[in-house]
Amino acid sequence: xxxxxxxxxAVVLMMAIAFISSFSISTYKAKAYFEEQLLLKNxxxxxxxxxxxxxxxxDPVTLELLIAAQFDTGHxxxxxxxDPQGEALQRKVYEGEDATxxxxxxxxxxxxxxxxxxxxxxxxxxxxxxxYVESHKRFAYQALWATTRDLLVWFLLVALVAGGLGTLILKxxxxxxxxxxxxAEAIGGRRFIQSKEPRTLEFGRVVKAMNILSxxxxxxxxxxxxxxxxxxxxxxxxxxxxxxxxxxxxxxxDTKLSSVDTDSQHAVLLIRVCHLASLNQKLGHKQTDALLxxxxxxxxxxxxxxxxxxxxxxxxxxxxxxxxxxxxxxxxLSSISEVLLHKLLTLSANYDPVPQLPLAAAYFSPGDGRADxxxxxxxxxxxxxxxxxxxTEISLAHQNTTRFHTADEWRMVLTEALFxxxxxxxxxxxxxxxxxLLHQEAMMRLELQGEIHSAxxxxxxxxxxxxxxxxxxxxxxxVLNQLRQMQDAPDTAINxxxxxxxxxxxxxxxCDQLSGNPKQAQLLCFEVSERCVxxxxxxxxxxxxxxKPLGCRVGLERAGADxxxxxxxxxxxxxxxxxxxxxxxxxxxxxxxxxxxxxxxTLGHSIGLLVIAExxxxxxxxPLLQEMGMDGYTxxxxxxx
Numbered sequence: 357x358x359x360x361x362x363x364x365x366a367v368v369l370m371m372a373i374a375f376i377s378s379f380s381i382s383t384y385k386a387k388a389y390f391e392e393q394l395l396l397k398n399x400x401x402x403x404x405x406x407x408x409x410x411x412x413x414x415d416p417v418t419l420e421l422l423i424a425a426q427f428d429t430g431h432x433x434x435x436x437x438x439d440p441q442g443e444a445l446q447r448k449v450y451e452g453e454d455a456t457x458x459x460x461x462x463x464x465x466x467x468x469x470x471x472x473x474x475x476x477x478x479x480x481x482x483x484x485x486x487x488y489v490e491s492h493k494r495f496a497y498q499a500l501w502a503t504t505r506d507l508l509v510w511f512l513l514v515a516l517v518a519g520g521l522g523t524l525i526l527k528x529x530x531x532x533x534x535x536x537x538x539x540a541e542a543i544g545g546r547r548f549i550q551s552k553e554p555r556t557l558e559f560g561r562v563v564k565a566m567n568i569l570s571x572x573x574x575x576x577x578x579x580x581x582x583x584x585x586x587x588x589x590x591x592x593x594x595x596x597x598x599x600x601x602x603x604x605x606x607x608x609x610d611t612k613l614s615s616v617d618t619d620s621q622h623a624v625l626l627i628r629v630c631h632l633a634s635l636n637q638k639l640g641h642k643q644t645d646a647l648l649x650x651x652x653x654x655x656x657x658x659x660x661x662x663x664x665x666x667x668x669x670x671x672x673x674x675x676x677x678x679x680x681x682x683x684x685x686x687x688x689l690s691s692i693s694e695v696l697l698h699k700l701l702t703l704s705a706n707y708d709p710v711p712q713l714p715l716a717a718a719y720f721s722p723g724d725g726r727a728d729x730x731x732x733x734x735x736x737x738x739x740x741x742x743x744x745x746x747x748t749e750i751s752l753a754h755q756n757t758t759r760f761h762t763a764d765e766w767r768m769v770l771t772e773a774l775f776x777x778x779x780x781x782x783x784x785x786x787x788x789x790x791x792x793l794l795h796q797e798a799m800m801r802l803e804l805q806g807e808i809h810s811a812x813x814x815x816x817x818x819x820x821x822x823x824x825x826x827x828x829x830x831x832x833x834x835v836l837n838q839l840r841q842m843q844d845a846p847d848t849a850i851n852x853x854x855x856x857x858x859x860x861x862x863x864x865x866x867c868d869q870l871s872g873n874p875k876q877a878q879l880l881c882f883e884v885s886e887r888c889v890x891x892x893x894x895x896x897x898x899x900x901x902x903x904k905p906l907g908c909r910v911g912l913e914r915a916g917a918d919x920x921x922x923x924x925x926x927x928x929x930x931x932x933x934x935x936x937x938x939x940x941x942x943x944x945x946x947x948x949x950x951x952x953x954x955x956x957x958t959l960g961h962s963i964g965l966l967v968i969a970e971x972x973x974x975x976x977x978x979p980l981l982q983e984m985g986m987d988g989y990t991x992x993x994x995x996x997x
């Protein structure tokens with residue numbers, strides 16, 4: 357119950373008590389006053405009338421006329437003259453209706469007990485009779501009722517004024533309480549924010565205590581986050597260049613090779629700094645290190661420049677002289693290689709002697725062998741080295757052959773698929789550690805000219821054409837329709853691209869759909885890649901602010917590599933994270949990954965997140981993952997029972 361409502365209840369109770377008290381006191385005093393005055397009136401009138409009757413002839417007609425005249429002018433209830441034997445000589449009783457409007461319950465509540473006035477009527481030296489005079493009570497009741505009614509009206513007015521003023525004053529006093537409530541709700545939502553301390557002493561103490569709690573938790577999380585990032589960076593990155601080391605890069609490559617999306621097409625580019633030992637002698641150790649750093653920086657800068665040509669880029673240093681670039685959902689490898697070659701040529705021109713930086717590039721698809729792929733790249737790189745210049749060798753052997761080759765053709769088929777509602781969803785289970793279903797992952801599929809294709813087939817072109825937001829909205833629409841048709845619909849996770857989160861129109865359309873389907877909205881989980889959150893933190897924060905009130909949950913997918921780099925992690929309102937399968941594959945015997953997963957699970961659990969392992973190939977891995985602190989699993993080896 358709100359404070360305002362409690363205030364009104366308190367005002368009503370207090371005014372009711374005050375009214376009852378005032379009514380009781382005033383009624384008692386007024387009742388006693390009226391009883392006293394009416395008794396005196398009865399006595400005076402009885403004495404006066406008895407004296408008059410004693411002085412006149414005792415003719416019955418004269419007595420009747422005199423008593424009737426007194427009765428008609430004095431507002432009496434009864435005037436009665438009795439002889440010494442108690443027989444009525446004259447009797448006048450009011451028998452008219454009571455038109456005062458005083459309710460009977462009030463008369464019973466405030467009953468007036470008034471004795472009649474009594475006087476003796478003489479006839480000479482003899483007693484003629486006894487006179488009883490009783491005034492009418494209706495006017496006393498009417499006065500009491502009017503007083504009580506006016507008292508009630510005034511008390512109601514005072515109560516309304518007091519309640520209104522109290523409400524305004526309470527709102528002013530409790531205005532800082534809104535910050536306290538927001539902070540408490542934020543802590544309940546695992547967001548540990550700071551609030552300004554109000555001037556009100558009691559509220560100030562509460563806010564100060566909550567700020568201290570938030571700051572301690574924030575400090576603890578920051579310390580754990582930094583420790584985790586230091587450990588991960590040390591174990592998974594090259595010390596000189598900061599790129600992924602060989603083991604971590606190959607684990608990322610293995611993840612793509614083992615993907616279930618057979619329609620996807622990825623590429624690996626291998627760059628070599630030729631004759632590194634000779635360069636080290638000629639340039640010196642310090643200059644050679646600078647060259648290696650420049651090569652790493654050039655590759656990373658290159659990935660930022662052509663980000664529209666792939667979904668994700670991962671750069672690693674395989675050994676002293678070899679650098680590798682993994683491009684997910686790569687388009688037009690020839691053009692990509694030419695751009696990178698130009699950047700390497702520009703870089704090499706800054707050194708004397710000019711280093712040779714040959715480049716080898718090749719497509720691959722899920723299901724290919726890592727050894728065969730790396731052998732192919734080594735062979736291509738060896739051919740490039742023989743030319744003794746910075747050049748490119750490309751293999752397009754695994755390039756996907758599609759029916760559509762130009763941007764116009766792709767735009768046409770994608771637009772047709774959206775217009776004809778040909779978005780499909782394929783579900784995969786995500787199980788808790790006890791085997792129960794946490795939710796199902798809805799993977800997007802698209803029917804293009806009669807054939808169903810997985811995301812890897814059309815996502816690269818949809819990204820290049822700027823149609824990903826439309827596809828994501830259509831996917832959400834399709835899933836909502838499915839959930840409406842199911843009686844026991846399970847929780848369902850849908851992946852959203854960074855382009856969709858950045859598109860205000862698309863986000864508003866999503867919110868409109870979710871608002872129109874509140875029951876189904878509570879079953880939806882929206883997943884965003886960890887890299888998107890790192891690159892666009894404000895966009896993701898705003899997305900969470902709009903989606904969370906609708907009952908949806910939000911999670912990170914492919915988490916781990918940059919998880920500890922997310923600032924104010926506890927304030928995002930996340931519900932779960934899915935750890936990248938690059939950390940899950942070949943976990944047995946990999947102590948560094950095991951320690952990292954333990955730390956990641958501890959950090960996630962400290963802010964109330966579920967930690968789920970992605971890409972689990974065999975069910976036999978689950979005991980070890982559970983030991984690492986994982987709350988759930990998904991992947992090819994996880995089947996719903």
